[in-house]
Every structure is written in C-alpha cells, then in structure tokens.
Amino acid sequence: MTDATAMSVDDLNFIQRIRRDYSPLVIAMVGLFIVVFVAGATLTDDFLTWFNVKTIIRDAALVGIMAIGLTFVTLSGNFFLLSMKEIAALSIICFATLMGAEWNQWGPAEGDPTTSALMMTFLVAFAATMIIATITGAIQGALIGLGGNPIVVTLGAAGLFFGIGSWWSDNLVVSYRRPHGAEWLGTGSFLGDIPNITVAFIIIAVAAELTLRYTTFGRQVYLVGANRAAGRATGHENFGMAIKCCIIASVCAAFVAVAFSGQVSSAHVNYFSSEFGSSGDMTIMVIAIVMVGGNSIMGGYGSTLRTSLGAIFISSIDNMMVLNGFNSGARVLAVGLMIVFSIIVFALVRRGSRAVE
Amino acid sequence: MTYLEKTMRNMMVGVLAFGAMATASLAQDKPSIISFNGPAGEAYIGRFIKGIKDTAELKGFDIQVFENQFNQAEQDQQVQQVLAAGVLPDVFIWWPSDAVAGLGSLRALARTGVPVLKINQLPNEQDKQYIFGYAGPDDRLRARNAGYMMREAAAAKSAAGGEGFNVLVLSYPHSYGGYGLSINAFKEAIAGSDLTIIGDVDEGFGQANGYKGAAKAIAALRDEGIHFVYGMDDAILTGGIKALEEAGYSMGEDVIAVGTVCNGDKQLIEEGKQFGTTLQSPLHEGQLAIKMVEEYLETGELANYINFTPNPAVTATNIDTVALRGYDGKLYGIDELCSGAWGG
Numbered sequence: 169m170t171d172a173t174a175m176s177v178d179d180l181n182f183i184q185r186i187r188r189d190y191s192p193l194v195i196a197m198v199g200l201f202i203v204v205f206v207a208g209a210t211l212t213d214d215f216l217t218w219f220n221v222k223t224i225i226r227d228a229a230l231v232g233i234m235a236i237g238l239t240f241v242t243l244s245g246n247f248f249l250l251s252m253k254e255i256a257a258l259s260i261i262c263f264a265t266l267m268g269a270e271w272n273q274w275g276p277a278e279g280d281p282t283t284s285a286l287m288m289t290f291l292v293a294f295a296a297t298m299i300i301a302t303i304t305g306a307i308q309g310a311l312i313g314l315g316g317n318p319i320v321v322t323l324g325a326a327g328l329f330f331g332i333g334s335w336w337s338d339n340l341v342v343s344y345r346r347p348h349g350a351e352w353l354g355t356g357s358f359l360g361d362i363p364n365i366t367v368a369f370i371i372i373a374v375a376a377e378l379t380l381r382y383t384t385f386g387r388q389v390y391l392v393g394a395n396r397a398a399g400r401a402t403g404h405e406n407f408g409m410a411i412k413c414c415i416i417a418s419v420c421a422a423f424v425a426v427a428f429s430g431q432v433s434s435a436h437v438n439y440f441s442s443e444f445g446s447s448g449d450m451t452i453m454v455i456a457i458v459m460v461g462g463n464s465i466m467g468g469y470g471s472t473l474r475t476s477l478g479a480i481f482i483s484s485i486d487n488m489m490v491l492n493g494f495n496s497g498a499r500v501l502a503v504g505l506m507i508v509f510s511i512i513v514f515a516l517v518r519r520g521s522r523a524v525e
Numbered sequence: 526m527t528y529l530e531k532t533m534r535n536m537m538v539g540v541l542a543f544g545a546m547a548t549a550s551l552a553q554d555k556p557s558i559i560s561f562n563g564p565a566g567e568a569y570i571g572r573f574i575k576g577i578k579d580t581a582e583l584k585g586f587d588i589q590v591f592e593n594q595f596n597q598a599e600q601d602q603q604v605q606q607v608l609a610a611g612v613l614p615d616v617f618i619w620w621p622s623d624a625v626a627g628l629g630s631l632r633a634l635a636r637t638g639v640p641v642l643k644i645n646q647l648p649n650e651q652d653k654q655y656i657f658g659y660a661g662p663d664d665r666l667r668a669r670n671a672g673y674m675m676r677e678a679a680a681a682k683s684a685a686g687g688e689g690f691n692v693l694v695l696s697y698p699h700s701y702g703g704y705g706l707s708i709n710a711f712k713e714a715i716a717g718s719d720l721t722i723i724g725d726v727d728e729g730f731g732q733a734n735g736y737k738g739a740a741k742a743i744a745a746l747r748d749e750g751i752h753f754v755y756g757m758d759d760a761i762l763t764g765g766i767k768a769l770e771e772a773g774y775s776m777g778e779d780v781i782a783v784g785t786v787c788n789g790d791k792q793l794i795e796e797g798k799q800f801g802t803t804l805q806s807p808l809h810e811g812q813l814a815i816k817m818v819e820e821y822l823e824t825g826e827l828a829n830y831i832n833f834t835p836n837p838a839v840t841a842t843n844i845d846t847v848a849l850r851g852y853d854g855k856l857y858g859i860d861e862l863c864s865g866a867w868g869g
Binding site: 213346438 | 553572680727728733737743745748767771772774792865866
C-alpha cells in the first residue's frame with residue numbers, strides 16, 4: 169500500500185468508513201434497529217433510570233458470566249457445550265450440600281456461627297465445587313479434543329452430570345440456613361448499591377477480554393478456532409485447547425451456580441432447567457447470548473466483550489418490554505427475533521469482510 | 526437389510542422388551558397401577574412420586590411410573606408403548622403435561638376400558654367424560670387463602686394508621702392454566718379491602734424469574750409505592766423478596782409478602798420477611814391419588830368426583846405446629862409436606 173493510499177484511508181470520516189465497510193442492507197437494518205431501540209428507551213417510563221440500569225446489568229450477570237465462559241469454547245472452534253446447565257446443576261448440588269454439611273462447620277458447637285467459621289465453610293464448598301467443575305470441563309474437553317463431536321459429547325455429558333446431581337440430592341431441594349458464607353456473593357454489595365454479582369460480571373468480562381486480546385493463550389484460542397491446521401502446524405493442538413476452554417466454561421457455570429445458591433440459600437438440580445429466562449432453559453439462553461454477540465459459530469471470530477454486550481442487550485430488550493406491560497409470550501417472541509436479527513446482520517457483515525479480504 | 530427394515534426390527538424389539546418388562550411387573554395378583562407424570566427431578570413432582578409409590582406399597586398395589594420431561598409428546602409416546610405392550614393395569618393415573626394436547630392419549634387410555642384418574646390439573650369439558658375422578662390441588666382455594674391472609678395483614682396495617690395499599694403480583698406465565706384461576710380467586714378475596722393491585726408481572730416459574738420479574742416491576746412501580754406482594758407460588762415469591770430487599774425495602778415492614786404452595790424458603794417466614802403461605806403438599810397429592818384408586822376399586826365409583834388436597838394457611842405463628850394426617854394414617858409436619866427449602 170502506498171503512502172498516498174494510506175493517507176486517503178486515514179482521511180475517511182466515520183460515516184465514510186461505515187459506508188466503505190458495510191453493505192447498504194446492513195447499514196439500513198442496524199440503523200432501523202438503533203432508531204427503534206433509542207425511541208423505545210426514551211419513550212419508556214423508568215427505563216433510563218439508574219435503578220433500572222442496575223437492574224438490567226444485574227439481570228444479565230448470571231447468564232452473562234456463563235456465556236463469557238462458553239465464548240472461549242466457541243472461539244476455539246469447538247462449537248458449544250450443550251451441558252452448561254447440567255454442569256451448573258451438579259455444581260449447585262455440590263456447593264449446597266457442603267454448605268449445609270454439619271461436619272463442615274468451623275466454629276462453636278452452640279450458638280451462632282462466627283464469621284470466620286462461615287467463610288471457612290464457604291471456601292471449602294467453593295473449592296470443592298470448582299474442582300468438580302474443572303473435572304467436568306476436562307473430561308468433556310478431552311473427549312472433544314480427541315475428535316469427539318462436541319454436540320454428542322456434551323449431550324452425553326449433560327445426562328451424566330444431571331444424573332449424578334439428581335442421584336446425589338435424591339431430587340430434593342438442598343437448603344442451608346442463613347447466615348451463611350455465600351450471602352456476600354448472592355445478595356451482598358460492597359460498592360454502595362451495586363450488587364456484588366454485578367461487579368463480578370464486570371470483572372469477569374474485563375478479565376476475559378484482556379485474556380483474549382493480550383495473552384498468548386488468547387491468541388492461540390483465535391488461531392486454533394480460525395484454522396485448526398495452522399494451529400497444529402505451529403504446535404497448538406486442539407486437544408489441549410479444548411480442555412482449557414471447556415474448563416473455563418465449566419468453571420464459569422460453577423461460579424454462577426455458587427452465586428445463585430448463595431442468593432437463594434438452596435439448590436435443586438432443576439434450578440437451571442426452568443428458572444432462567446423466558447425460554448426456560450439456561451443452556452439455550454446462554455447460547456443465544458453468544459450468538460447475539462456476533463461470535464462465529466465456526467470459531468476464530470468474536471470476543472467476550474461482544475458476548476457481555478449481548479447479555480446486556482437481551483436483558484435491555486426484555487426489561488423495556490416488561491416496563492411497557494408486555495407479558496411473557498410477547499417477550500419470548502421479541503428475544504427470538506433479536507437473535508435471528510443478530511445472526512443475519514453478523515452473517516452479512518462477515519460475508520462483506522471476506523469479500524473485502 | 527434396508528434402513529426401513531432395521532428401523533422396524535428395532536421398534537419391534539423395543540415394544541417386545543417393553544412388554545416383557547411390563548408383564549413381569551404387572552403379572553402378579555396385586556392390583557396394578559400405571560402412572561403417567563412429569564419428572565422426579567422436579568422437586569414437587571419428586572415428592573408426588575414418593576407419595577404414590579409409598580402409599581401404593583402400603584396399600585398392596587403394584588405401581589409403575591412413567592416420567593416425561595414436561596413434554597406431552599413424550600408422554601403420548603409412553604402411552605402408545607404401554608398400549609402396544611398389551612399388558613393393562615387396573616387403573617391409570619394421568620397427570621398430563623398439557624391436558625388439551627394430551628386429549629388423544631387420554632382417549633386412547635379410556636378406550637381400553639381401564640379407569641383413568643386425572644391428577645393435578647382440574648378436569649375440563651373435553652376430558653371429564655374419560656376419567657372417573659380428579660385428585661389434586663385447588664388453585665382457587667390456595668389463592669383465596671393467600672388473599673385472606675393479605676387482608677388480615679392489611680387490616681393490621683390499617684389499625685396501625687395506614688391506608689390504601691398497593692399490591693404487586695408475581696405471577697405464573699399468563700398462558701399457564703393455573704394463572705387465571707389463581708388471579709381471579711385472589712382478586713375476589715381482596716375485593717372490598719384497602720388492597721389494590723398495581724402490577725402483575727409474569728417472568729416465569731422459579732426463584733430466578735421471580736427475582737428478575739420483581740426487579741423490573743420495582744423499577745416501574747417504586748414511585749407509586751409497593752406495600753404488599755403476592756407470589757403465585759413461594760418459589761417465585763422468594764426471588765421477589767430478594768429483589769425487594771436489594772432495592773432497599775424492609776420485608777415485613779415496608780412490604781408484606783404472601784405466597785402459596787410452600788415451595789419456597791421456610792426461613793423467610795420464620796424471620797418475618799414473608800407473612801405467610803398456603804400449604805400445598807405434593808406428598809399428600811400422591812397419597813390422595815392412591816386413596817382415590819383404592820376407593821374406586823373397592824366401590825366402583827368415587828364419593829366425590831373432584832377431590833382436593835387441603836390448603837391450610839401457614840404463618841410464623843403456626844409454622845411449627847401445622848401438620849396434616851396423611852392418607853397413610855401418619856401425621857406429617859410441614860417439613861415433610863412442603864417441596865421447597867423447608868428441610869433446613
């Protein structure tokens with residue numbers, strides 16, 4: 169490229185660059201959507217308030233954290249973990265069981281437990297849950313890395329993990345009493361009126377994005393996802409990458425399970441099958457968020473930042489509709505349309521990008 | 526062998542294996558029951574299954590339970606498999622996932638001549654001709670009792686100098702059959718009181734959706750003032766209470782919460798954060814089903830076509846003493862009867 173050409177490209181203003189990079193159809197679709205969204209936001213009473221903005225981000229936090237973990241799997245070209253909610257189900261049973269176990273109480277036998285005793289109980293339960301999550305991720309990652317079809321492997325794993333959780337809990341609600349050491353995560357707020365789980369979501373989103381952008385591991389994720397043969401040629405086998413990415417996704421799912429259990433002081437294997445989102449299935453919701461974020465289902469293209477924004481975006485649409493009095497049917501329809509819309513737009517954008525390349 | 530032949534062979538093997546299992550299980554002297562219901566993995570249904578199995582064993586019945594994952598098509602397939610196996614029980618227990626969509630299966634069951642007892646969802650005009658009775662909860666009574674409890678709490682607030690109380694309703698999805706029955710009964714119960722419903726949010730079932738729905742409703746209604754909250758079940762209400770607390774409301778003082786079903790968190794009632802609930806026991810529902818089967822097999826009819834489980838009110842004052850005698854003759858406390866976090 170000559171200096172003269174470089175100068176002319178740098179001189180393009182924002183509008184001109186948009187027109188250069190995107191087709192008129194994409195510009196029209198996104199423009200129309202932005203107009204509708206901004207109009208909806210400004211015309212909806214109580215939408216643009218600090219309280220409601222907090223509500224939106226808090227609403228997005230749990231599914232958002234899971235989706236960030238899953239994004240690593242998708243970016244590495246290993247499709248999705250269809251076992252996300254089952255990993256969470258097994259994790260929440262493990263966590264709640266240990267939180268409620270009498271042998272695990274460090275502190276006086278009589279009277280209220282001390283803060284240190286509660287925290288010790290929490291730490292042991294948390295550590296055990298994360299170990300289980302790591303094992304579940306490693307098993308799935310190894311099978312996928314060995315050439316197993318991600319759909320088949322994770323569907324099978326889903327049944328296995330749910331079955332273990334169901335058997336372990338005897339299908340009953342496992343509860344533990346307040347005060348307990350997980351309240352700070354489930355319902356606490358260290359930063360004024362911002363819930364800790366919201367802070368955790370933001371920290372995890374930033375950390376994940378920095379990892380992908382600025383670490384060797386992050387670049388390897390993109391490399392293996394975009395071109396497995398090239399990754400292999402440079403010594404980066406998918407076997408190790410699949411294990412690492414599946415562990416990240418599993419640990420994120422387990423973290424969500426811990427936070428949710430801390431909020432409700434209980435656990436049940438079905439909590440993640442029926443409780444999240446209008447679709448009623450957390451795995452589907454999490455996959456939807458990854459897709460709405462515009463991450464390539466084939467791997468190698470996307471980011472956790474997109475996923476985080478996707479979670480907030482879906483939460484915003486849902487919130488706006490509730491404030492306007494829509495019931496669940498209309499909201500499911502709207503979220504479904506948003507997913508389809510995002511997939512079309514990002515597909516058009518990527519097709520345009522490849523044409524330029 | 527062609528693909529079609531292989532498929533046919535596999536299907537035949539499946540039906541024969543299924544038939545062999547059913548034959549082995551049912552070909553005994555004891556009266557037999559086949560129950561079609563949802564998954565044991567769901568807390569409420571898990572306790573229902575425990576209720577029917579334990580009581581059937583106590584009464585000397587053989588029972589086989591076919592679970593579906595809240596999927597009527599799956600249940601329809603199970604019905605076809607049972608009928609294809611050709612070994613019929615003495616009674617079918619039918620808990621449809623979707624009573625309207627499952628009407629074909631019910632008709633097929635009834636056509637065998639084996640009596641069918643419907644569970645959990647009240648009979649409708651289309652299916653009542655195919656069943657010999659109903660056993661299960663009364664959505665209306667449950668909601669009415671919640672309304673009466675809320676009136677009682679509002680009266681206490683009025684006596685303390687308050688007036689004109691706003692109610693937020695945390696609902697089942699409005700498309701769910703129990704919603705209409707519940708909301709209408711609740712409205713009737715609070716009619717003429719100081720209570721006015723100002724919001725009705727239907728985020729979905731469970732605690733997480735209760736939390737999310739309440740958080741959004743608070744954003745819209747906090748200026749108007751929220752004084753009472755009614756949860757269509759305690760799981761939804763438990764999430765709602767968390768959202769209200771995070772929004773700065775003091776539960777039991779600023780906002781009074783009333784729920785139903787006792788599938789939430791017992792500790793909230795003990796701590797005064799939830800005023801009360803109405804007991805709806807899945808264990809009792811399962812026991813009642815077997816009692817109805819026993820009555821029908823003995824007399825050829827039921828004294829009552831509709832048979833409800835009791836829905837007594839539970840508040841902090843009676844939480845340790847409320848008990849129901851099961852149809853197995855034992856006395857159960859609410860920790861055993863309820864399906865939520867009540868065992869802690």
